[in-house]
Structure formats: structure tokens, C-alpha cells
Amino acid sequence: TNFLAGLKSVDMYDWAPTMDVLSLDSYPDPNLDHAHIDAAMSYDTIRSAGGGKPWLLTEQAPSAVNWRSRNAAKAPGRMRLWSWQAVAQGADAIMYFQWRQSRGGAEKFHSGMVPHAGVDTRVFREVSSLGNELARVPELVGTRIHNRVALLSDWHSWWALELDSHPSEAVRHPDRALDHYAPLFDLGVGVDVVHPSADLSDYRLVIVPSLYLLSTEHADRLARFVADGGSLVVSFFSGIVDECDRVHLGGYPGPLREVLGISVEEFWPADAGAVFPVQGVSGSGDAPPTGTGDLWREDVTLKGARAELEFAGAEWAGRPAATVHTHGAGIARYIATRPDSATMRGLIVRACADAGVEPVLPVLPRGVQASIRTGDGYDVLVLLNHTGHAHEVELPTPRRDLLADGQPTTRRVTLAPQAVAVLGSHPTEPAPTTAPESA
Structure with missing residues (x-):
């Protein structure tokens, strides 16, 4: 059975335990600068859903697809690069849709391994060359990836988060996950994308990006993870409802209030296009970069935590925008807005340092x-x-x-x-x- 990257309607974590082999269809858009990061998060998700076992890339386009409004071809070398990216993140097979490019029907302009022009083509030569390369590294088959950072994801939370009658319809699960995944990818830190029920004992840092639906049981497991020495980063609108979409009473973020050392009474979703200044708090060590936030704000009350980032606008000046709290032997952070990418990267750098998490290589050029x-x-x-x-x-x-x-x-x-x-x-x-x- 082949999953489709980013498909909202199919809960990969629910299907995976019943399957011997997991496989994925992946069609990154060559027109998007961050397409490889979107794909990376999908690859980490399917590998993690299978408990770390190798998976299969059962569909990718040799060049262009046919179903977007503008269907860009993959530039020379791009198909090879993106195929090896899947291998790098745990794939044990690289396959394509389709073998011969169709002469008729809706998919006739979807690329094939053998294009309309035949085998004497760039696309067929690149596919053949990649096959020869993959044959040179049989030792890759069956190998695994071991990461120390987990990003929590849950299809039930995705479905509940994007129901109507919420404070803001602009808070979307894929966007929020990518906001947290991208800086880790940029830093060269390996990530597993796991369900809240996953065993967290081998991880040093756990990231919780707007996990709106969270059971008390799973929240307690996060608290134990921190108490035992783990590092936790939680973003706004997390832990709001239980597994039946009923609000956790007593203040937000529900069962995470104690481990985070904060309480929130009210949400302040931002208007479209609204941006507000944030800044590092003096005296909190190497302060995160001064920048901006958007999308969301919360009026956070400190209940043992301290602010490491604060709002700087006249009306909100001095209110916590990001907090840090010692709980047991570990550290828990909360982010009450969506920081710009540089500020978010600074917060993630600090969380990694506290957790003792290092990139795959000590020095890695950006990109x-x-x-x-x-x-x-x-x-x-x-x-x-x-x-x-x-x-x-x-x-x-x-x-x-x-x-x-x-x-x-x-x-x-x-x-x-x-x-x-x-x-x-x-x-x-x-x-x-x-x-x-x-x-």
C-alpha cells in the first residue's frame, strides 16, 4: 500500500502497525524553494511511522507532473538529488510513475521513464544513470537512521485543529509542523516525526508544534520525559482539547500547564498580515535574535517559568512571547506566537544546546x-x-x-x-x- 505525502485523510500512524512494508508517493514541486524540506518531513514521517524500518519510494515523477496549474520540469540533476534524498532518509527502493509516458488520457503530459521522445533523452539517461549508482551501494539496504530529536504529529489533532468555529482558520497543521521542522533541517539535525504515544526514552529533545488535541495520558508522558531530563518545546494552541475534542478546563494549555510553568486565559489570534515586534529578554543568557511574530498571540501568565522572548509593541510590551521552565531534571519551553524564521531558529538552537543535541556533522554548509x-x-x-x-x-x-x-x-x-x-x-x-x- 502506497501512502501519499501530506495526505490529510489517511492516518499513517493508524495504518502502519498493520503493514509489513510502508511505501510513499512523493511529488515535490520544483517551483517551490522549500520543496525538498516538505519532502524531508514526509520521509521522516513514514520512516518513523514504521518504527524506523526502511521504506519504499513507490512513486515519483522522472520530471514534470500533469496535475498542478503550472507543471515545472525537474532541472538536470534534480531527479537524482531528490531520489538520493529519499535514500538518505531511509528508503530502500526508488521507483517511478510512470514507465512509458502515456500517449492519451489525462496523464499523457505526466513524465515517464521513457518519454514521448523515446530512450535517447535526458530523462531516460538520468534514470538509467541513477539505477547504476544505486547498484553500487548494496550495503545501504536494511540500514537504519538513529535520531535524538522527535517532532510530535497526530492525524486526530490535525483533523480537530482544522475544524470550523476556531479562533483562527489560519492555524493549519502542515504549516505549523514545517515551522518547527525547517529550522532543525536547516541546522543539520536529524528528526523523527512520531505519534504522541511513541516511546520517547531514546530522544533528548521533543518538539510539539500546535498539537491542539492531546490526551491527559500523552501529556503526562511528556511531563515524565522532561522530569527525567528531557528537553521539550511546545508551541501555542497545544493541549487545548482531549481525545474527544473536549476542552481541558482550568486554563490553557490544559494538562501541559505544570510542566511548562505557565497559564493562558485567552487567545489573541492576529489579523491577516499583522506583524508585531518581539525581542530577547535581557539577562537570559545569549538572547534569541530580535525579530517579529505573526499569526497568533497569547497573554501568558508565568507560573514558575521565566520569559526568554517578549513582545515589544506598546500595548503588549513586556508580555512573554517565549518562556523556559525547569521541571525535574529537564527543561520545557513554550512559544506563544509564530516567530519569524530567524528568531525561531534562535530558539531551536538554544533548545538543542540545552538538550545536548548536535547536527549530523559538526560543520555543515547551509543548504x-x-x-x-x-x-x-x-x-x-x-x-x-x-x-x-x-x-x-x-x-x-x-x-x-x-x-x-x-x-x-x-x-x-x-x-x-x-x-x-x-x-x-x-x-x-x-x-x-x-x-x-x-x-
């Missing part, structure tokens, strides 16, 4: 993605350059270039625009089976 798939005694690092500029990546230890003839060993990789590198762990000398004579 370059890194992912490590681990097998039995070895691992494979995949680097993907999503930018239009060449970048050089320094590796902490030497690795073998698995796509190069002879698999040369290197510690420095130069990535051309939209290029890919697949690097195996450096072979070590085997331990002797008997003690040497000198011993």
Missing part, C-alpha cells in the same frame, strides 16, 4: 543535507547539496567514496550544485584472532 544510515558495524553518510552553489564539506574522520571508482578515501568532499556524495565508514584493521608473539 547541504547530511544523513547517516547505520548497519551492523558500519555506517553510510549521504551528503546532498540543495543549493545552486558548490560547497566543501570537511569530514570528522576519513570515509570511502562509494560512488567513485576504486572507492578512494577522503576527509574533504567538494559538492557541485545539486550534487550527491555517498560515503562509507572508513575500514579499520580487524582485531587479531590470537595474541601476537610479543604479548
Whole structure:
């Protein structure tokens, strides 16, 4: 059964436990600058729904699709890059729709592996070349990804959040998830996208992006996670209703008030286009960047937490916009607005630092993605350059270039625009089976 990325009507977490193999159809829009980040979140979701098992990319377009209002072709190298991105994030198969481009019917302008022009074409050559590359790295099959950050997602909360008669119809689940996922992706931090019922014991940082529907049971698990030393980031309009869409009484955000050390009485959704200033609180260490918020505000009352970001406009000056609270051995943050991307990135950087979370590579150029798939005694690092500029990546230890003839060993990789590198762990000398004579 093939899921479709971002499909609201099908609860992937509900289906996944009944299935032997999970697969996904993925059609990122070449016209969108953030298309690869949207795809990345979908890939992390399906892998996480399957408990970390490898999954299959059963459908992608070799070039253009036929169903958008404007159907852009994939530029040379883009199909290869995006295919390797799926592999980097846990896919064990790369497939296409369709084999031969249809002559008639609604999908005749949807690209195929064999285009209307035949096999002597750029598209067919790129598909064939990718197949040859994938055949060079059989060691990737069955390997897994191990992340220390979890982003919570729940289809039931998605459905409930987007019902009518709410404070703002502009608060949408996919947007809110991406607002939190994108800065982690930008920082080079690996993420699992998991259901609130998932085992959180292996994670150091848990992100909760506007999880409107949250049961008391799942809220208690988050509180225990923090008390045991975990780091938590919760955004506005979370923990508002229970699993039956009934409001948690006593103040917002319901069963999360104690772990967050705050209380909210009333929502202040922003008008379309409204923007308001926010700033770091002096004396709170390295203050997050001064910036703006939009979409939503809440008048937060501190109940043990302290503000690390505050509203700066005349009417709201000094009111908390983001808070931090020590609970047990851990730290819990709350974000009461939607910060601009730079300010949000600053808050996520601080949360990662508190949690001891590090990127996949110590130094990674912006726009370059890194992912490590681990097998039995070895691992494979995949680097993907999503930018239009060449970048050089320094590796902490030497690795073998698995796509190069002879698999040369290197510690420095130069990535051309939209290029890919697949690097195996450096072979070590085997331990002797008997003690040497000198011993």
C-alpha cells in the first residue's frame, strides 16, 4: 500500500502497525524553494511511522507532473538529488510513475521513464544513470537512521485543529509542523516525526508544534520525559482539547500547564498580515535574535517559568512571547506566537544546546543535507547539496567514496550544485584472532 505525502485523510500512524512494508508517493514541486524540506518531513514521517524500518519510494515523477496549474520540469540533476534524498532518509527502493509516458488520457503530459521522445533523452539517461549508482551501494539496504530529536504529529489533532468555529482558520497543521521542522533541517539535525504515544526514552529533545488535541495520558508522558531530563518545546494552541475534542478546563494549555510553568486565559489570534515586534529578554543568557511574530498571540501568565522572548509593541510590551521552565531534571519551553524564521531558529538552537543535541556533522554548509544510515558495524553518510552553489564539506574522520571508482578515501568532499556524495565508514584493521608473539 502506497501512502501519499501530506495526505490529510489517511492516518499513517493508524495504518502502519498493520503493514509489513510502508511505501510513499512523493511529488515535490520544483517551483517551490522549500520543496525538498516538505519532502524531508514526509520521509521522516513514514520512516518513523514504521518504527524506523526502511521504506519504499513507490512513486515519483522522472520530471514534470500533469496535475498542478503550472507543471515545472525537474532541472538536470534534480531527479537524482531528490531520489538520493529519499535514500538518505531511509528508503530502500526508488521507483517511478510512470514507465512509458502515456500517449492519451489525462496523464499523457505526466513524465515517464521513457518519454514521448523515446530512450535517447535526458530523462531516460538520468534514470538509467541513477539505477547504476544505486547498484553500487548494496550495503545501504536494511540500514537504519538513529535520531535524538522527535517532532510530535497526530492525524486526530490535525483533523480537530482544522475544524470550523476556531479562533483562527489560519492555524493549519502542515504549516505549523514545517515551522518547527525547517529550522532543525536547516541546522543539520536529524528528526523523527512520531505519534504522541511513541516511546520517547531514546530522544533528548521533543518538539510539539500546535498539537491542539492531546490526551491527559500523552501529556503526562511528556511531563515524565522532561522530569527525567528531557528537553521539550511546545508551541501555542497545544493541549487545548482531549481525545474527544473536549476542552481541558482550568486554563490553557490544559494538562501541559505544570510542566511548562505557565497559564493562558485567552487567545489573541492576529489579523491577516499583522506583524508585531518581539525581542530577547535581557539577562537570559545569549538572547534569541530580535525579530517579529505573526499569526497568533497569547497573554501568558508565568507560573514558575521565566520569559526568554517578549513582545515589544506598546500595548503588549513586556508580555512573554517565549518562556523556559525547569521541571525535574529537564527543561520545557513554550512559544506563544509564530516567530519569524530567524528568531525561531534562535530558539531551536538554544533548545538543542540545552538538550545536548548536535547536527549530523559538526560543520555543515547551509543548504547541504547530511544523513547517516547505520548497519551492523558500519555506517553510510549521504551528503546532498540543495543549493545552486558548490560547497566543501570537511569530514570528522576519513570515509570511502562509494560512488567513485576504486572507492578512494577522503576527509574533504567538494559538492557541485545539486550534487550527491555517498560515503562509507572508513575500514579499520580487524582485531587479531590470537595474541601476537610479543604479548
